[in-house]
Amino acid sequence: MGASRLDGARALVTGAGGGLGRAFALELSRRGAKVLCADVNLEGAEETARQCGAGAFAIECDVASRDALHTAADAMDARWGGADLVVNNAGVAVAGPVGTVSETDWRWIVGVNLLGVAHGCEVFVPRFKAQNRGWVLNVASLAGLIAMPEMAPYNATKYAVVGLSETLRGELAGTDVRVSVLCPSFFKTNIVSSGRGVPSRSRKMAEKLMEKSPIDADDVARIALDGLERGRFYILPHGEGRLLWGLKRVVPGGFVNGVPRLFKRVQGWMR
Numbered sequence: 001m002g003a004s005r006l007d008g009a010r011a012l013v014t015g016a017g018g019g020l021g022r023a024f025a026l027e028l029s030r031r032g033a034k035v036l037c038a039d040v041n042l043e044g045a046e047e048t049a050r051q052c053g054a055g056a057f058a059i060e061c062d063v064a065s066r067d068a069l070h071t072a073a074d075a076m077d078a079r080w081g082g083a084d085l086v087v088n089n090a091g092v093a094v095a096g097p098v099g100t101v102s103e104t105d106w107r108w109i110v111g112v113n114l115l116g117v118a119h120g121c122e123v124f125v126p127r128f129k130a131q132n133r134g135w136v137l138n139v140a141s142l143a144g145l146i147a148m149p150e151m152a153p154y155n156a157t158k159y160a161v162v163g164l165s166e167t168l169r170g171e172l173a174g175t176d177v178r179v180s181v182l183c184p185s186f187f188k189t190n191i192v193s194s195g196r197g198v199p200s201r202s203r204k205m206a207e208k209l210m211e212k213s214p215i216d217a218d219d220v221a222r223i224a225l226d227g228l229e230r231g232r233f234y235i236l237p238h239g240e241g242r243l244l245w246g247l248k249r250v251v252p253g254g255f256v257n258g259v260p261r262l263f264k265r266v267q268g269w270m271r
Contacts (some may be wrong), residue, residue, distance in 0.1 A: 005229045007032030009135075010080040012072055014063050014120060015090030017044025020139070023221035024087050025052050031225065034080055038063075038072050039090070063090045063116030069123040083127060085135040088120040088161075094153040101153055113157035114164075121168060128177040135178050137228050138165045142185040142241040146248060148259065158183075169233055180233055182224045185241040 011028050015021035017039030025035045029052040037052065038061035039045035045058035059075055061068045076083045094101060094109040117138050128134025143151060144158030165181035172179060215223075220237050227235035236242045248255040 004031035006085070006225065009033040009084040010036075010076055010082060011085040011087065012036045012038060012076065012083060012120075012124070013087040013089055014038045014061060014116065016048045016058075017041040018048070020217045020220060021087075021089045022048045022051070023217040024089060024224070025049075025056065027218070027221040027225055028085075028087075029053060029056060033085070036072060036076055036079075063088075063119055064111035066115075066119040066122065069119045073123050073127065082131065083124060084133065085137070086120050086124040087137045087139070088117040089137075089139040090116050091139060091141075095151045096153075097150050098152050106153055109153045109157055113154070114160045117161050118164060121164065125168065125172070125177065129172070129175060133176045135180070135228055136165075136168065137180050137182060137224065139182045139224075140165070142183050142236070142238070142244070144181075145183055145241075145245050146255075146259075165233075178228070178231060180224070180228045180235055182220075182227075182235045182237075183241065183245075184220050184236070185238040 006028060009028070009032075011033045013021050013025045013028070013035060016025045016035075016037035018041075021037075021039065022044075025037050025048050028035050033055070035049070035052050035056040037045040037048040037056055037058045039048075039058075040060065040062045042058065042060040045060070049056040049058040057075075057079065059072055061072055063069065073083060090112055092109055092112045094105045121136060121138070124134070125136065128136070138161050140161040141154070141158040143155045144160075144162040147155040147159070162181055162183070165179055169179045215237060223237040224235050236245060244255075
């Protein structure tokens, strides 16, 4: 295997205090990158930085605040003289049938899942354009391509991340700033257990699907960074995700009409 294009890159990973964010930080370190581990949970971010080694440090960062992303960028400027990659990974889960989710929970998930990604792009893309190089990796979900029932807040924010990424890709055409959007399906993480308003049957279904996943967070991070280095825009690490998205693109009306039946069938499998 040849040298990684990310060797020596200066990278920010949001939501790096655990789960996929920690997996990204560790994989970047293995590829020779310097990593700023950012998380609202500073203790978790510091532990990730410790595991990454000497080329990493941690910062407390609530991505719902644009000022927090500016602070992270300033910290990278001070330590490394700039940045080359932002992994907008921080995310939370809110679920429940439409009409049952509180305004507080809607604002929480929009602040983290959508505005958190937007803030990362707004702060770092101008810097990347000025130096005419850089990478943006936005973490969405298969839920940003295929909407299942009882997940309206999560679906809506992840669809928005895909749309933001597609827009940004068009705006950056002709530059050496690259954009990728990651759309994984289920793999083992704590996002459901730490989420809000997730119905018990949906929680059980998601947890079982996570347990059955053939790949874990480390695999997702590796596949995502491989795709980033190869210049792929849409990155779908799960085979079933690629299959479902392909079906939707070929027969969109039929697929959407079949989603309720698919949802009930999956629920039946999980009993």
